[in-house]
Amino acid sequence: MTTVPITLPKNYLNQDYTLWSWLTTIDHKRIAWLYLVSITFFFFLGGAAATVMRLELATAPGDVVESETYNRLFSLHGIAMVWFFLVPSIPATLGNFLLPLMIGARDMAFPRLNLLSWYLYAIAGVFALTMVIAGGVDTGWTFYTPYSSLFANGQVVLAVVGIIVAGFSSILTGLNFIVTVHKMRAPGLTWMRLPLFVWAQYATAIIMVLATPVLAITLLMIALERILGIGIFDPKMGGDPVLFQHLFWFYSHPAVYIMILPGMGVVSEIITCFARKHIFGYDGMAFALLAIALIGFLVWGHHMFVAGQSVYASVVFSLLSFIVAVPSGIKVFNWAATLYKGSVSFETPMLYALGFVGLFTIGGLTGVTVASTAVDVHVHDTYFVIAHFHYIMVGGMVMAYFGGLHFWWPKMTGRMYPDVWGRIAAITIFIGFNLTFFPQFILGYLGMPRRYHTYPDEFELLNALSSAGASILAAGYLLPLAYLLYSLRWGPMAGPNPWDARGLEWTTPSPPPEHNFDRIPIVTQKPYAYDVPKRDSDPA
Amino acid sequence: MTYQSAIPTRPDTLEQPASQFDSLAQQHQADTLGMWVFLASEILFFGGMFMAYTVYRTAFPAAFEAASGHLNLGLGGINTAILLTSSLTMTLADDAVVARNRRATAIWLALTALLGTIFLAIKGIEWREEFREQLAPLFGRPFVFPEPHTDQARLFFSFYFALTGLHALHLLIGVVLVLVMLIFTLRDAPHLDAKVIIAGLYWHLVDLIWVFVFPLLYLAARHG
Numbered sequence A: 001m002t003t004v005p006i007t008l009p010k011n012y013l014n015q016d017y018t019l020w021s022w023l024t025t026i027d028h029k030r031i032a033w034l035y036l037v038s039i040t041f042f043f044f045l046g047g048a049a050a051t052v053m054r055l056e057l058a059t060a061p062g063d064v065v066e067s068e069t070y071n072r073l074f075s076l077h078g079i080a081m082v083w084f085f086l087v088p089s090i091p092a093t094l095g096n097f098l099l100p101l102m103i104g105a106r107d108m109a110f111p112r113l114n115l116l117s118w119y120l121y122a123i124a125g126v127f128a129l130t131m132v133i134a135g136g137v138d139t140g141w142t143f144y145t146p147y148s149s150l151f152a153n154g155q156v157v158l159a160v161v162g163i164i165v166a167g168f169s170s171i172l173t174g175l176n177f178i179v180t181v182h183k184m185r186a187p188g189l190t191w192m193r194l195p196l197f198v199w200a201q202y203a204t205a206i207i208m209v210l211a212t213p214v215l216a217i218t219l220l221m222i223a224l225e226r227i228l229g230i231g232i233f234d235p236k237m238g239g240d241p242v243l244f245q246h247l248f249w250f251y252s253h254p255a256v257y258i259m260i261l262p263g264m265g266v267v268s269e270i271i272t273c274f275a276r277k278h279i280f281g282y283d284g285m286a287f288a289l290l291a292i293a294l295i296g297f298l299v300w301g302h303h304m305f306v307a308g309q310s311v312y313a314s315v316v317f318s319l320l321s322f323i324v325a326v327p328s329g330i331k332v333f334n335w336a337a338t339l340y341k342g343s344v345s346f347e348t349p350m351l352y353a354l355g356f357v358g359l360f361t362i363g364g365l366t367g368v369t370v371a372s373t374a375v376d377v378h379v380h381d382t383y384f385v386i387a388h389f390h391y392i393m394v395g396g397m398v399m400a401y402f403g404g405l406h407f408w409w410p411k412m413t414g415r416m417y418p419d420v421w422g423r424i425a426a427i428t429i430f431i432g433f434n435l436t437f438f439p440q441f442i443l444g445y446l447g448m449p450r451r452y453h454t455y456p457d458e459f460e461l462l463n464a465l466s467s468a469g470a471s472i473l474a475a476g477y478l479l480p481l482a483y484l485l486y487s488l489r490w491g492p493m494a495g496p497n498p499w500d501a502r503g504l505e506w507t508t509p510s511p512p513p514e515h516n517f518d519r520i521p522i523v524t525q526k527p528y529a530y531d532v533p534k535r536d537s538d539p540a
Numbered sequence B: 001m002t003y004q005s006a007i008p009t010r011p012d013t014l015e016q017p018a019s020q021f022d023s024l025a026q027q028h029q030a031d032t033l034g035m036w037v038f039l040a041s042e043i044l045f046f047g048g049m050f051m052a053y054t055v056y057r058t059a060f061p062a063a064f065e066a067a068s069g070h071l072n073l074g075l076g077g078i079n080t081a082i083l084l085t086s087s088l089t090m091t092l093a094d095d096a097v098v099a100r101n102r103r104a105t106a107i108w109l110a111l112t113a114l115l116g117t118i119f120l121a122i123k124g125i126e127w128r129e130e131f132r133e134q135l136a137p138l139f140g141r142p143f144v145f146p147e148p149h150t151d152q153a154r155l156f157f158s159f160y161f162a163l164t165g166l167h168a169l170h171l172l173i174g175v176v177l178v179l180v181m182l183i184f185t186l187r188d189a190p191h192l193d194a195k196v197i198i199a200g201l202y203w204h205l206v207d208l209i210w211v212f213v214f215p216l217l218y219l220a221a222r223h224g
């Protein structure tokens, strides 16, 4: 048998191989890769911090690290995971890569601005790493005053400047998404024909543009307090530390939706493809995304039920938090209804998507639990809250991120990964995740507070289970790193549409050519036309 | 085969849009929308500090009014007039560029940049005055203010310097932007009207922010 050398047609990857061509690219697909590599670094950095924390918590006494080191570890874990992994995760990688492809455009509206976003992210990353090397911060990712102002004993200025810069990076990404969706859609692609992934990126972009500046100004006030010595949150001058919490959560609650809406978009694409069905209730799904984004701006006070907030304000915030659960519920029911009577198959992306639906439901329902004023008094700042938001952010967003990465990997690289290993990793992550975080619900309910490096002996069994789960979870995350890298070289060719999926991104070769489409497509139907029989004239 | 119209086209309609766009009109619309989205983001940026200021203004009315009385209302008022006039000259530059009057565009842009610079100079004089009167609680410098309002006045002046400083930074960026537009005009750059109008949007927003900064800070003592 002889091997015939195949020359691939020109695509966005084999245009040019130099490092310089990557660092100066304005191609949205290459910028997605720049982000993918950088956020992977921060994912494993934040993961390393979590590993040491779980190692410390495996036994009751504080025997691995000192309390001060532990404070710096959980701060690093939170900062790296929130701003340097989760916020950019799906939007900046899959979103950047897919948005123009899905709407039939040649690129983003502002390709140079897109590259600038990545450079801002990289500069922010340098600040964050300098902060770590210089000793880190012990404030937690929330930077509550006066820990971050009067009594700061870490590199608060480096950390907040890094986060402000990262914030501007995500504002510019959001701006680019909004303009691209408004102005760059292919002929015939009306708003109600947009894939839900695009709707999700759009809703996320609105939050990025309108919430992030408030975080920037808030952290700037902290930085000014540290650098110039002005006292905006200093009680000595009449400043109010709770005001900081209001401003911080005005961003950071909507930011939770930056960290979940894109995942909902990914899951809608995957579930329709592997159930071979049109999405159930398309209009409701699209409006639910917008409703979550908008109502999400009005619920921040549920983080301050025990911070001296007026009880009337708390009741209103509690009710609004219940209301935001309604569109989330609509989404879960519609995914379930999409699966109903579908021809469901369980490839790797689908395992992640199904994992998302289950774990997000648990995370969402416990969210309603902690948003109830009386229950929150009991579980506030305990492991119950930790478990709740990890079910959303890790069980939800990270699952969706991995699902999306596996779903579009053949499009991004032109190669398939070994599906068996993919399924093994997905199941490992699911088991490891639940073993890590489910015991924490019980621990929190029993009263174990967050952010301590020691605990009473009676919590040891559940903590040991959690740490054991964390080691399974870590193994699960390392597996894709190995086989996805392997597939880059040795994976079989995927072809333009390996999943027989609908959507414009599957009508172009894998990997796509530099300007995405040889001819700009014309759209004539709704998305997810899985139940419409294909005609011979249809592309791909 | 390409179709050539018999009607002479204006030279700029022969210009090509950037490669991701189908037409110049699409590009212009995208650029304008992009600037509006950015301005929305900027409003939330300043909004955060306005909100914090307002909370304290309501909590310590007497102290904030006393502190506000120490600001130089005369210079602040002159500056407000200057900035509002600069918005007028910017609008006239918009008009001139749409009418393809390059000379008038250049003059109005130069005037806008000049007014912005004068504003910054006057602001600098005010700051120097406040530093001299030991009203600047910055860099550990002494802060002198009569009792019983010393501490809350310090809070007021923290906001004063943060807000006016941030606004001055934005205005400085605006002056640079307008000067860049001036260079474009002198060089007769392509899509000049789109560029000038978008720069104008930013300029007007920076003015608008001052329209809120001025009454919040300077008029707190004089609300009657």
Ligand SMILES: [Cu+2]
Binding pocket: A252, A253, A256, A299, A300, A302, A303
């Ligand atoms: Cu919240």
